[in-house]
Amino acid sequence: xxxxxxxxxxxxxxxxxxxxxxxxxxxxxxxxxxxxxxxxxxxxxxxxxxxxxxxxxxxxxxxxxxxxxxxxxxxxxxxxxxxxxxxxxxxxxxxxxxxxxxxxxxxxxxxxxxxxxxxxxxxxxxxxxxxxxxxxxxxxxxxxxxxxxxxxxxxxxxxxxxxxxxxxxxxxxxxxxxxxxxxxxxxxxxxxxxxxxxxxxxxxxxxxxxxxxxxxxxxxxxxxxxxxxxxxxxxxxxxxxxxxxxxxxxxxxxxxxxxxxxxxxxxxxxxxxxxxxxxxxxxxxxxxxxxxxxxxxxxxxxxxxxxxxxxxxxxxxxxxxxxxxxxxxxxxxxxxxxxxxxxxxxxxxxxxxxxxxxxxxxxxxxxx
Numbered sequence: 001x002x003x004x005x006x007x008x009x010x011x012x013x014x015x016x017x018x019x020x021x022x023x024x025x026x027x028x029x030x031x032x033x034x035x036x037x038x039x040x041x042x043x044x045x046x047x048x049x050x051x052x053x054x055x056x057x058x059x060x061x062x063x064x065x066x067x068x069x070x071x072x073x074x075x076x077x078x079x080x081x082x083x084x085x086x087x088x089x090x091x092x093x094x095x096x097x098x099x100x101x102x103x104x105x106x107x108x109x110x111x112x113x114x115x116x117x118x119x120x121x122x123x124x125x126x127x128x129x130x131x132x133x134x135x136x137x138x139x140x141x142x143x144x145x146x147x148x149x150x151x152x153x154x155x156x157x158x159x160x161x162x163x164x165x166x167x168x169x170x171x172x173x174x175x176x177x178x179x180x181x182x183x184x185x186x187x188x189x190x191x192x193x194x195x196x197x198x199x200x201x202x203x204x205x206x207x208x209x210x211x212x213x214x215x216x217x218x219x220x221x222x223x224x225x226x227x228x229x230x231x232x233x234x235x236x237x238x239x240x241x242x243x244x245x246x247x248x249x250x251x252x253x254x255x256x257x258x259x260x261x262x263x264x265x266x267x268x269x270x271x272x273x274x275x276x277x278x279x280x281x282x283x284x285x286x287x288x289x290x291x292x293x294x295x296x297x298x299x300x301x302x303x304x305x306x307x308x309x310x311x312x313x314x315x316x317x318x319x320x321x322x323x324x325x326x327x328x329x330x331x332x333x334x335x336x337x338x339x340x341x342x343x344x345x346x347x348x349x350x351x352x353x354x355x356x357x358x359x360x361x362x363x364x365x366x367x368x
Contacts, residue, residue, distance in 0.1 A: 033060050040075060042317040046295070049285055049289040050215065052316065053291040063319060075364035079326065083333050086324040086367040087340065089267065093286055095353040097150060100285050103182035110353055117143040123175030124158070124168055134155045150177055150286060152279030181302035186283065190344065194220065196227060198269045203231055210281040212288035212306045213350065227270045234266040293347055293354070294318050300343040301325055301336060324364065
């Protein structure tokens, strides 16, 4: 947004125009495909990602459909007599965090109805909870920062992505983990288990996979095999049988021999790979259960469709934590709703605060 004391720089203006143009182009391309096909025909890879989330396929990424009301209002129900139904999980990732980390403070905050985004924002901006709640811009940024931390990000990511100062980012991170210590405890466990290169440059064998509480595993065999090769190279590189070498410049005025500079580069590469892997492990514990829960609810709806050759009774799809269903037989509408709520009740044994509001409408926007 720039400094309030300064005029917006011409480069910033141009950059915003380019970003806006690209976003518009994505919408235009999507609408063009829909106009050609005359209807949305979603196609998915049911296990399309390492977390088990579905991914879009068939030339149109249904998972990437714009979430704005303006865009969703374009999707209306065509089949005569059918009913359009759907629902969003409420605070999906937050309730999954509650199940994963069992942090008492986190749980208390959620059941008290407080917005953890605003709690995080008060630490980020050094404001009161109510002040953040009443500031839409800061609340939105705080929400982005909170999810960044939940998915394995750190203070430097907050500083970069939210245009916060280093002091703000570090303060927000510290306050977050102070408020929710069990989340920090689990974070440190993952750092220990999925970072093989230690501070003293020794090797500690990492765990080969991480498993969500729903039983889905995410393996890191490729990452660790690459790191092992790089580690062996770093350990075995020598000074060419003792031949004296000129020093080369490094960052901040430091000097190293070419061999030591190479060794540092190899260690640095390992650190980047393991940092990415540990973040993926943190992310997996939240994203993977979300994918499985969504598919379990969809499966319950699909079970209402007769097996074998039959007219459509129900057709369902998902956009991440949002489920949409076309009910072709109006007599099934109440049964679909009851099925959704019944399945969510079952899932509460594993995710106690899981909740969804299911409804019907004339367009996707109405039920979004």
